[in-house]
Amino acid sequence: MGDLWVPGKPIGRRLFLGLLGAGAAGLAFTKWSYRADDADSGNVAEAVPLGPMGQTPDIESLIGQHPNILYPERFRYYSVADIPGYSERSWRLIVDGEGLDSSLRLRFNDVTAFPNVAYRSTFRCVNGWRVRNCVWRGVRVRDVIDAAHLNRRAKYVTFSSGDGIYTDSLSLQQARSDHAILAFELNGSPLITEQGRPLRVIFPDMYGYKGVKWVRRLEVKSHRDLGFWEQRGWEIDAYVYNPSAVTG
Amino acid sequence: MSALSAPARRLVRRFGTGELVLHWGYAVLFAVLLLTGLGLYLPPGQNPVLARRELVREIHLDAAIGLLLLPVLVAGAWPRSVAGFWHDVERFDADDAGWLRRVVVPRRLRRRPLPSQDRFNAGQKLNSIVVAAATVGFIVTGCLMWQGEHLPTSLSEAADSWHIWLMLAMLPLIAGHLVLSLLLPSTRPAMRGIITGRVRLDFARRRHAKWTARMAERGEPAD
Numbered sequence: 001m002g003d004l005w006v007p008g009k010p011i012g013r014r015l016f017l018g019l020l021g022a023g024a025a026g027l028a029f030t031k032w033s034y035r036a037d038d039a040d041s042g043n044v045a046e047a048v049p050l051g052p053m054g055q056t057p058d059i060e061s062l063i064g065q066h067p068n069i070l071y072p073e074r075f076r077y078y079s080v081a082d083i084p085g086y087s088e089r090s091w092r093l094i095v096d097g098e099g100l101d102s103s104l105r106l107r108f109n110d111v112t113a114f115p116n117v118a119y120r121s122t123f124r125c126v127n128g129w130r131v132r133n134c135v136w137r138g139v140r141v142r143d144v145i146d147a148a149h150l151n152r153r154a155k156y157v158t159f160s161s162g163d164g165i166y167t168d169s170l171s172l173q174q175a176r177s178d179h180a181i182l183a184f185e186l187n188g189s190p191l192i193t194e195q196g197r198p199l200r201v202i203f204p205d206m207y208g209y210k211g212v213k214w215v216r217r218l219e220v221k222s223h224r225d226l227g228f229w230e231q232r233g234w235e236i237d238a239y240v241y242n243p244s245a246v247t248g
Numbered sequence: 249m250s251a252l253s254a255p256a257r258r259l260v261r262r263f264g265t266g267e268l269v270l271h272w273g274y275a276v277l278f279a280v281l282l283l284t285g286l287g288l289y290l291p292p293g294q295n296p297v298l299a300r301r302e303l304v305r306e307i308h309l310d311a312a313i314g315l316l317l318l319p320v321l322v323a324g325a326w327p328r329s330v331a332g333f334w335h336d337v338e339r340f341d342a343d344d345a346g347w348l349r350r351v352v353v354p355r356r357l358r359r360r361p362l363p364s365q366d367r368f369n370a371g372q373k374l375n376s377i378v379v380a381a382a383t384v385g386f387i388v389t390g391c392l393m394w395q396g397e398h399l400p401t402s403l404s405e406a407a408d409s410w411h412i413w414l415m416l417a418m419l420p421l422i423a424g425h426l427v428l429s430l431l432l433p434s435t436r437p438a439m440r441g442i443i444t445g446r447v448r449l450d451f452a453r454r455r456h457a458k459w460t461a462r463m464a465e466r467g468e469p470a471d
Contacts, residue, residue, distance in 0.1 A: 012338030012377045019381035023410070027389070030406035038402045077292050079299040124401055128393045128408030194292045207397060232302075235397050 037122060037130060039241045045121040045179045045204045048135055075123070075131055077194040080228060084162035084214045086197050092216070093182075093199065095144055099154030099172075099220030104147065108184075108198050114139035114147075117181060121204035124240045136202045138183035142176040145220055153222040159201050159212040160219070168212050168227030169236075170203065172220070179205055182215065207238040259446035260463065262367060262456075266326025267333050268445055273318045274379075277311050278422075281386075284308040285415065312390055315383065336367050337376045343458065344370035364457035375421060385414050 093111055096103035104110075118137040124130045145157060150172075157175040160167045174180060183202040184191060191197045196213030203210055209229050219225075230236050237243060263271075287297040287304040297304050323330040343363035347370045350362055368376070392399060392407030428435045429442070435455070441447035453460045 009340065010338045011340040012373060015374075016338070016377050016381050019378065020384055023381065023385045023388075027406050027410055030409055031400075031402045034402040034405045036402075037405055038400050074291070076289060077295075077298060078301045080302045082299050126397045126404075128396050128401075128404035128406075128411075130401070130405055194298070238397055240401055 037124075037132075039122070039124075041205065041241055044240065045119040047178075048118045048120050050116055050118050050137065075195065076125070076129055078209075079163065079166075079194070079213075081161075081163040081165040083193060084164075084216075086162075086193070086214075088198075091198065093144075094217045095148050095220075096217075097154075097158075097219035097221050099151055099156075099222060100145065101149035101151050104144075106144075111139060111144070111182065111199060112184060114143045117178075119179060119181065119202075119204065121179075121202075123204070124207055126207040126209055126234070126238060135187050136181060136183040137185035138181035138199075138202065140178065141170075141180045141182060141201070141218070142178075144182065145175065145218060148220075150220065154220045156221050156224045158217075158219040158221060158225040159215050160217040161212050162214040162216040166212060166228045167225060168201075168210050168230070169225045170210065171224075174203070174205075174237075177203075177205070179203055205239055205241075207240060209234065210238050258449040259444075260449050260452050260460070260468075261445055262441040262447045262452065263445045264326060264329030264332060265445070266322050266329025268442065269326070270319065270322045270330065270333070271442055273322065274315070277315045277318065280311040281308060281315065282415070284311065289412075309394070312387065316387055337373045340370065340373065344373065347371075348374070364461075365455065365459070366462070367456055367459040369455065375425065378421065379418075382414050382418055386411065389414065 088108055091108055093106040093108075094103070095106065116137060117140055118135055120133060120135045122130050122132045123134050141157065145154075154172050156169050156171055158167055158169045170180065180201070180203045182199050183196075184199050186195060191200060196211075196215070199215050200213040201211040201215055210227070212227075224236070226236070227234075284304050284307045287295060288301070288308060290298075292298055319330070343365065346363040347365060350358060350360075351371060389407040389411040392404055393411060396404030396407075429439050430436065437448055437451040438455075449460070
């Protein structure tokens with residue numbers, strides 16, 4: 001037995017501090033290994049060619065449903081209210097507000113009839129989890145609201161969920177960017193219920209809470225409505241990168 | 249019969265009030281954090297509180313603040329009890345080293361009994377230290393997740409991963425703790441100690457001989 005085991009030596013203190021040091025080193029190493037996830041405005045989303053619906057692998061079913069302790073990268077489904085049901089017959093997307101000269105009531109087929117786009121992006125939650133390589137197919141918010149004829153009062157877009165509680169908003173400029181879409185398909189499959197079926201907002205430049213699920217209404221307004229989490233202190237502009245680096 | 253069993257039924261104080269409050273406060277808060285954490289994490293179909301994220305999150309954060317305050321408040325209210333706990337937990341001697349080496353050998357294969365142990369055996373000391381360090385890890389990574397919107401995403405992602413890995417690492421520790429305290433006949437008498445503060449003298453002599461010998465030297469009475 002060496003000096004280490006002299007009776008009464010405070011080995012525990014050293015072990016405690018050693019564990020904290022090892023933990024800090026582990027955290028630093030993990031951050032370094034995730035460095036590619038630090039996005040910038042140039043790489044946050046990548047346009048991908050449209051394929052036939054349902055032809056790409058359904059990785060959602062693999063990574064969405066089964067937590068895997070060795071591979072924790074999966075969606076964690078969040079909701080602050082009961083998940084609204086969906087009926088193709090009665091479902092409508094309402095597009096209205098003082099910033100529009102007309103209003104729209106769109107069936108799901110009317111929404112998907114707008115020009116389709118697809119983007120590959122990393123879905124980032126503000127709490128720290130992310131899912132890489134999500135291919136979202138949908139229609140641009142820009143195309144939908146422009147169809148109702150923007151007027152001079154159009155400054156912000158409020159998105160409301162069919163759950164009657166969750167809302168969020170984007171500035172008109174953000175909502176009209178290429179990346180802001182109303183998505184109805186993830187990785188080749190229609191959205192599952194917990195993912196926002198049939199339609200959710202995806203804006204990969206910002207954290208996931210900006211992407212309202214089960215979206216049922218777009219209101220174009222002259223003033224900003226604070227979203228559900230923003231009323232509770234979250235950032236209004238939840239960029240996943242330093243927004244001061246945004247150009248153009 | 250009564251003359252033989254009477255000394256065995258005598259009780260000795262093993263834990264001070266501060267230690268009891270610290271243990272049970274930690275246990276309750278950890279249970280709340282584990283359950284609400286699972287409520288924030290588990291997927292549809294396995295998660296009955298999926299649609300109540302705001303409430304579950306609020307409880308999780310409040311319990312985390314409680315976990316942060318608990319040792320500070322307990323140390324302020326019962327400083328001697330907590331100082332005694334830390335003193336007894338952090339010191340390891342040759343018997344502790346021997347105990348740790350040999351406890352993993354099945355009892356029937358041991359050629360000698362395990363070295364006598366103090367108020368805490370070496371496993372309990374290690375457990376306390378690892379849990380204390382993990383708690384700091386939970387709080388640090390939790391704060392990084394909580395403030396994720398102001399941090400590089402790689403840092404909040406690393407914090408999220410470590411928060412989960414720490415939880416997974418803690419599960420076998422907790423499971424072992426529960427098995428030893430609730431199920432295993434030879435260690436179950438310790439449960440009385442963490443509820444009332446007192447354990448039976450015969451149990452203390454059997455499992456913590458060094459401690460009872462020290463008490464006898466000092467002439468400390470059993471109840």
